Amino acid sequence: MKRIIYSLYINIPEYELDDFDSKGTNQKNKDQFNKNYQRLLDCKQLYADNNGVDFKLYTFDDNFEEFKNNLQEQYPFITYYNIINFYKIKLLYDLSEQYDEILYLDYDVVPLTNENFFDVWNLDKGICLFDNSDKVISIDEVTSKSQSIRSPTSKYYNTKAMLLDKNLDSKINVINTGIIGVNRNHLQQLKYFDDFDNDMKTMTRLKSDYSFFPKKIVDFFGYDNETLMGVKVNEHKVPVQWLNNQWHYFFDKNLFIPENTKFVHAINKQFDIVWRYYD
Numbered sequence: 001m002k003r004i005i006y007s008l009y010i011n012i013p014e015y016e017l018d019d020f021d022s023k024g025t026n027q028k029n030k031d032q033f034n035k036n037y038q039r040l041l042d043c044k045q046l047y048a049d050n051n052g053v054d055f056k057l058y059t060f061d062d063n064f065e066e067f068k069n070n071l072q073e074q075y076p077f078i079t080y081y082n083i084i085n086f087y088k089i090k091l092l093y094d095l096s097e098q099y100d101e102i103l104y105l106d107y108d109v110v111p112l113t114n115e116n117f118f119d120v121w122n123l124d125k126g127i128c129l130f131d132n133s134d135k136v137i138s139i140d141e142v143t144s145k146s147q148s149i150r151s152p153t154s155k156y157y158n159t160k161a162m163l164l165d166k167n168l169d170s171k172i173n174v175i176n177t178g179i180i181g182v183n184r185n186h187l188q189q190l191k192y193f194d195d196f197d198n199d200m201k202t203m204t205r206l207k208s209d210y211s212f213f214p215k216k217i218v219d220f221f222g223y224d225n226e227t228l229m230g231v232k233v234n235e236h237k238v239p240v241q242w243l244n245n246q247w248h249y250f251f252d253k254n255l256f257i258p259e260n261t262k263f264v265h266a267i268n269k270q271f272d273i274v275w276r277y278y279d
Contacts, residue, residue, distance in 0.1 A: 004054040016080035032269040047111040085225040096184040106178040113262040126239030128181030130248040132174040149222035159230035
C-alpha cells in the first residue's frame with residue numbers, strides 16, 4: 001500500500017489577487033502565508049515522517065504554469081485563486097497514478113497529532129471530506145453583506161442549482177476541500193474533470209439564471225472546486241466519510257482550539273495561536 005500526504009502553496013502575485021470581500025483579506029492571507037511558510041512546511045513534513053509516508057509540497061513550477069495558462073486561455077473568467085484550487089484536485093489524479101491512498105492538506109492546515117490519518121480512516125469506505133452545512137444561511141436571511149463568493153452559503157445554493165439543472169437529487173452537503181483523504185478507486189468514480197468544459201459552461205449560464213434562486217443568491221455564484229466537488233459526489237454516487245471536528249477543526253471566528261484536535265484548519269490565518277497549541 002503506497003500512501004502520500006501532499007500540500008500546495010502558490011504565492012499569488014499581488015496583481016492577481018481578487019478582492020472578494022473588499023476587506024483586503026487576500027493580501028492579509030498572503031502576508032501570513034509568507035511569514036509562516038517554513039513552519040507550515042516543516043509541520044507537515046514531520047507528520048508524514050512520523051507516520052512513515054511520503055510527503056510532497058507542490059509550488060509554482062512548469063506543470064502549474066501550463067495548467068494555469070490553459071485554464072486562463074479557455075476560461076478567462078476564472079480567477080487565479082480558483083485555478084489554484086482546481087489544480088489541487090488535478091494533483092490528486094496525478095498522484096493516484098503512483099499511490100493507492102492520498103491525503104491532501106491545505107497549506108494552512110496544521111497537524112496537532114502524530115496519530116496516523118490512514119489508520120483511523122479506512123479510505124475503502126469513501127472519500128474523506130468536511131461538511132460546512134452548518135454555516136449555510138437561509139434564503140430569507142441572505143443579504144449582500146452576509147456572504148461572499150467563497151462563503152458556504154454561496155457554494156450551497158450554487159451546487160443545488162447545478163444539480164437541479166442536471167435533474168439530479170439536490171439534497172447536498174456543503175463540501176470543504178481543505179482536507180481530502182481518498183483512494184484511487186474513488187477518484188476514478190468521482191470523474192471530476194471528465195465533463196469539465198460543460199461544467200464551466202453550466203456555471204457561467206447559471207450566473208444569470210434566476211429560475212432556481214433569486215438574484216441575491218445568484219449574484220454570488222462563482223467557479224470554485226468545492227461547488228463542483230459537491231456536484232460530482234452526488235452525480236456519480238461517490239461514498240463519502242464526513243470528517244469530524246477532531247480531524248478537521250475549522251478555526252475561523254472562534255479563537256479557541258479544542259484539546260483533542262488532530263488537524264486544525266486555520267481559516268483565519270491566526271497562526272500565532274496555532275503555534276502555541278502546536279508547541
